[in-house]
Amino acid sequence: xxxxxxxxxxxxxxxxxxxxxxxxxxxxxxxxxxxxxxxxxxxxxxxxxxxxxxxxxxxxxxxxxxxxxxxxxxxxxxxxxxxxxxxxxxxxxxxxxxxxxxxxxxxxxxxxxxxxxxxxxxxxxxxxxxxxxxxxxxxxxxxxxxxxxxxxxxxxxxxxxxxxxxxxxxxxxxxxxxxxxxxxxxxxxxxxxxxxxxxxxxxxxxxxxxxxxxxxxxxxxxxxxxxxxxxxxxxxxxxxxxxxxxxxxxxxxxxxxxxxxxxxxxxxxxxxxxxxxxxxxxxxxxxxxxxxxxxxxxxxxxxxxxxxxxxxxxxxxxxxxxxxxxxxxxxxxxxxxxxxxxxxxxxxxxxxxxxxxxxxxxxxxxxxxxxxxxxxxxxxxx
Numbered sequence: 159x160x161x162x163x164x165x166x167x168x169x170x171x172x173x174x175x176x177x178x179x180x181x182x183x184x185x186x187x188x189x190x191x192x193x194x195x196x197x198x199x200x201x202x203x204x205x206x207x208x209x210x211x212x213x214x215x216x217x218x219x220x221x222x223x224x225x226x227x228x229x230x231x232x233x234x235x236x237x238x239x240x241x242x243x244x245x246x247x248x249x250x251x252x253x254x255x256x257x258x259x260x261x262x263x264x265x266x267x268x269x270x271x272x273x274x275x276x277x278x279x280x281x282x283x284x285x286x287x288x289x290x291x292x293x294x295x296x297x298x299x300x301x302x303x304x305x306x307x308x309x310x311x312x313x314x315x316x317x318x319x320x321x322x323x324x325x326x327x328x329x330x331x332x333x334x335x336x337x338x339x340x341x342x343x344x345x346x347x348x349x350x351x352x353x354x355x356x357x358x359x360x361x362x363x364x365x366x367x368x369x370x371x372x373x374x375x376x377x378x379x380x381x382x383x384x385x386x387x388x389x390x391x392x393x394x395x396x397x398x399x400x401x402x403x404x405x406x407x408x409x410x411x412x413x414x415x416x417x418x419x420x421x422x423x424x425x426x427x428x429x430x431x432x433x434x435x436x437x438x439x440x441x442x443x444x445x446x447x448x449x450x451x452x453x454x455x456x457x458x459x460x461x462x463x464x465x466x467x468x469x470x471x472x473x474x475x476x477x478x479x480x481x482x483x484x485x486x487x488x489x490x491x492x493x494x495x496x497x498x499x500x501x502x503x504x505x506x507x508x509x510x511x512x513x514x515x516x517x518x519x520x521x522x523x524x525x526x527x528x529x530x531x532x533x534x535x536x537x538x539x540x
Contacts, residue, residue, distance in 0.1 A: 170437025
């Protein structure tokens, strides 16, 4: 029987698997997709991620991929005004296609049993652990594990635990996220964020001189705007003249387009169902913050420590749940409130003009705004 089964092989899932395996636990990682694969993601790695990559032992492999070096951030509003700020430390731009492959290889080298192309159909609590239903190809299998972790991303999976699946949550606004890689767009070590009606489009340099263009837009806005990522992107660019001009020299790289819908931004963390949830499954941070991958890595680090204590018999699952919920609330509550506020303000007709003028008079406001979008990092490791 495995000690730990992790559902989802993205950044939070793979980093959690590496940590648990390094602690000596028999760990299985499941993902329904095959790798490598592109993912709808901004592909911006904030400076905070590098400390955690060192802890995971993958810095050398990631540096070998020659990630783009990012020194500045720039926000461009619909009226044309811009706010620019230096980053406190250099950030990276690195595609998920490359990053996730390195992370999964590192998990295997740590002793994790990685099963891709494996869908999970059910998760149920038992007297001494959990029962996980899986399907690979046409074959079904039942796994029993002492602990299970949800790293399945932004889409709620209550159906796995026998709960009704929410197809469209009318209480919250639904978004579509999409991305594609381009050549011909020079970024000068800068990540750019363009506000459009109801959402935003980010442009970040990644490895090999490419630019990743990622967007988060209201799903109702996207209806009738086209069926491909390139069509949706052009429709969004029509609402921001500087974005439209920015894209004129861009050349779409085939087979890099990917989208995800519906996406719901978290109002508060959702860190536990019947199992702990990490990464976007625990809290979907507004992408305008650029701290999503740092959040995924940190939630996995916190959860791995509690999971280790539980597996050693030093902590009950109820105690684990209470402590983890407290830590996730401490980490995410403020940044989620900030995210919804800044997104709303950035889409208003007047506030961005005042914002732009204010940073010209008080340049330190731009640096403060960038710092406010970082996780607080105050939760002590258990």
